[in-house]
Amino acid sequence: MNVNIGGLECKNPVMTASGTFGYGIEYADFMDISRLGGIIVKGTTIQPREGNDYPRMAETSSGMLNAVGLQNKGARYFADHIYPTIKDIDTNMIVNVSGSSVETYVECAEVIASLDKIPAIEVNISCPNVKQGGMTFGVTSCGAASVVKAVRKVYPKTMIVKLSPNVTDIAEIAKAVEAEGADSVSLINTLLGMAVNAEKRKPELSTITGGLSGPCVKPIALRMVWQVFHAVKIPIIGLGGICNWKDAVEFILAGATAVQIGTYNFIDPTVGVKVIEGLEDYCNRYGFKSVKDIVGALEV
Amino acid sequence: MKKYILEMQVNSNCRIHKNYCLLKLATGDVLPEMLPGQFVEVKVEHSPSTFLRRPISINFIDRKTNELWLLIQIVGDGTRQIAECKPGDQINVELPLGNGFSIPENKKDSLLLIGGGVGTAPMLYLGATLRMQGFNPCFLLGARSKEDILQLESFSQYGKVYITTEDGSLGEKGFVTNHSILQNPFDFIYTCGPKPMMMAVAKYAYERNINCEASLENKMACGIGACLCCVEKTTEGNLCVCSEGPVFNINRLRWQN
Numbered sequence: 001m002n003v004n005i006g007g008l009e010c011k012n013p014v015m016t017a018s019g020t021f022g023y024g025i026e027y028a029d030f031m032d033i034s035r036l037g038g039i040i041v042k043g044t045t046i047q048p049r050e051g052n053d054y055p056r057m058a059e060t061s062s063g064m065l066n067a068v069g070l071q072n073k074g075a076r077y078f079a080d081h082i083y084p085t086i087k088d089i090d091t092n093m094i095v096n097v098s099g100s101s102v103e104t105y106v107e108c109a110e111v112i113a114s115l116d117k118i119p120a121i122e123v124n125i126s127c128p129n130v131k132q133g134g135m136t137f138g139v140t141s142c143g144a145a146s147v148v149k150a151v152r153k154v155y156p157k158t159m160i161v162k163l164s165p166n167v168t169d170i171a172e173i174a175k176a177v178e179a180e181g182a183d184s185v186s187l188i189n190t191l192l193g194m195a196v197n198a199e200k201r202k203p204e205l206s207t208i209t210g211g212l213s214g215p216c217v218k219p220i221a222l223r224m225v226w227q228v229f230h231a232v233k234i235p236i237i238g239l240g241g242i243c244n245w246k247d248a249v250e251f252i253l254a255g256a257t258a259v260q261i262g263t264y265n266f267i268d269p270t271v272g273v274k275v276i277e278g279l280e281d282y283c284n285r286y287g288f289k290s291v292k293d294i295v296g297a298l299e300v
Numbered sequence: 301m302k303k304y305i306l307e308m309q310v311n312s313n314c315r316i317h318k319n320y321c322l323l324k325l326a327t328g329d330v331l332p333e334m335l336p337g338q339f340v341e342v343k344v345e346h347s348p349s350t351f352l353r354r355p356i357s358i359n360f361i362d363r364k365t366n367e368l369w370l371l372i373q374i375v376g377d378g379t380r381q382i383a384e385c386k387p388g389d390q391i392n393v394e395l396p397l398g399n400g401f402s403i404p405e406n407k408k409d410s411l412l413l414i415g416g417g418v419g420t421a422p423m424l425y426l427g428a429t430l431r432m433q434g435f436n437p438c439f440l441l442g443a444r445s446k447e448d449i450l451q452l453e454s455f456s457q458y459g460k461v462y463i464t465t466e467d468g469s470l471g472e473k474g475f476v477t478n479h480s481i482l483q484n485p486f487d488f489i490y491t492c493g494p495k496p497m498m499m500a501v502a503k504y505a506y507e508r509n510i511n512c513e514a515s516l517e518n519k520m521a522c523g524i525g526a527c528l529c530c531v532e533k534t535t536e537g538n539l540c541v542c543s544e545g546p547v548f549n550i551n552r553l554r555w556q557n
Contacts, residue, residue: 019527019528020522020526020527021526022522022524022525022526022527026522026524026525026526026543027524027526029302029303029304030303030305042528050537050538051528051531051538054518054530054531054532054533054538055518055519056528056529056530056531057519057520057521057527057529057530058519059350059351059352060351061348061349061351062348062351063351064351064352064521066521066527066529068527068528068529071528071531071538214351215351263521265522265526266352266353266521266522266523266526266527267343267351267352267353268343269305269394269524270305
């Protein structure tokens with residue numbers, strides 16, 4: 001079940017997505033979190049952020065919108081106070097790094113690079129809920145390339161770049177970040193959406209628009225993974241609405257080397273281990289020696 | 301406190317009136333420790349418009365029968381689906397979540413438990429727990445009309461009950477903060493209900509320097525402090541209601557202005 005993501009050795013291809021799994025320890029009562037192939041912890045910025053005003057969440061059919069806005073206590077607080085509590089968890093603890101300018105991405109990546117037991121970062125150029133930075137870098141090839149190029153200079157370990165689906169051609173962005181030295185791409189981040197309360201004649205979110213996630217986005221995510229698979233050589237981590245092993249298999253067949261589970265952790269906190277077990281069973285059932293054998297194996 | 305995901309069996313589902321039902325759930329085993337003020341997240345099956353679990357406060361723990369009581373107000377498709385379950389059905393429940401109310405040290409303290417609407421739910425388990433520990437709690441229950449005053453007999457077992465209704469159909473007419481019992485001095489007030497009501501109760505408590513805890517019900521997704529959706533502004537910044545609350549001392553909240 002092991003896979004390699006741009007130099008990062010993972011015991012299996014199932015990870016949990018940033019912003020949906022806290023720092024991992026929140027879920028430790030429910031399951032053995034070290035069974036996961038990786039845990040992408042909450043989005044981290046160099047300066048602390050209070051995030052957006054409440055309300056930050058609206059439920060939708062088969063999904064939800066969020067407008068958290070990267071609330072976090074900052075990279076140095078993470079290094080001093082949170083890292084010591086999670087560094088010995090026996091899986092890849094990956095930090096999602098964000099910024100409001102190229103310089104702040106770089107500063108944040110430098111702080112995280114100094115932490116021995118963080119083997120990789122996921123550079124978030126796709127958060128739709130912050131006014132500056134975030135998605136503004138991820139929606140153009142040159143914006144995406146500028147962040148990746150600068151972070152690459154200071155970050156020697158595995159660099160995953162998380163792509164935004166709010167673009168005309170995601171394959172172009174993927175090629176641009178690959179050219180600047182990204183080791184892997186993860187996709188998709190949330191889709192920009194909106195919810196309206198008819199009775200109150202008001203938006204449901206304080207920010208009016210927010211990021212849509214959950215099973216409702218899965219077909220879009222699958223399509224984008226398929227497109228990116230045909231555009232780049234670096235491994236892809238697929239995510240977007242995965243709720244069970246079958247969803248995970250679909251992403252792998254479409255070209256993902258690994259997957260992340262996001263929003264469904266809220267409904268079933270143990271979904272990660274169920275997906276690992278289901279994937280193993282699938283490979284055994286069809287006689288695949290390795291999950292690597294089905295990456296991009298979609299028969300068309 | 302360790303959290304669990306339990307498949308619980310519905311022992312009974314009693315429709316209290318058209319908008320409320322009382323579910324009694326059991327596992328066959330002894331229920332884990334749960335504190336008054338904590339809540340559970342119920343998984344909702346067979347409701348296409350419902351994606352997330354529903355946070356429901358713990359109404360009562362019956363240790364004799366090992367039953368968890370959940371008082372459900374039917375507000376949308378999710379709660380309607382929960383309200384339609386039948387005895388024998390299985391429900392997936394995550395529990396216990398969040399932090400409970402504080403229990404005072406001095407047994408002689410005069411305690412007032414103020415609940416509004418379905419916000420009366422956690423006050424039953426709190427009142428019962430306080431009574432068992434030797435306190436003498438009073439309840440002040442508020443609602444729109446007498447049909448919305450729930451579980452009156454259960455409350456009466458644990459302390460004196462005062463009532464306000466907005467239409468005057470039961471108890472004193474008006475809001476909880478208009479009730480004449482508030483002319484008495486209290487050492488500790490607990491409150492749960494609609495936010496404007498809790499803010500009015502908090503104002504009353506601030507003005508008299510009374511210790512007061514409020515249980516908030518901000519919209520939640522994960523219920524365990526992972527997603528940061530349910531935050532409330534506090535003196536320590538934005539805090540998750542699910543993991544840092546739902547019970548907050550009002551001095552931690554930014555409600556004074």
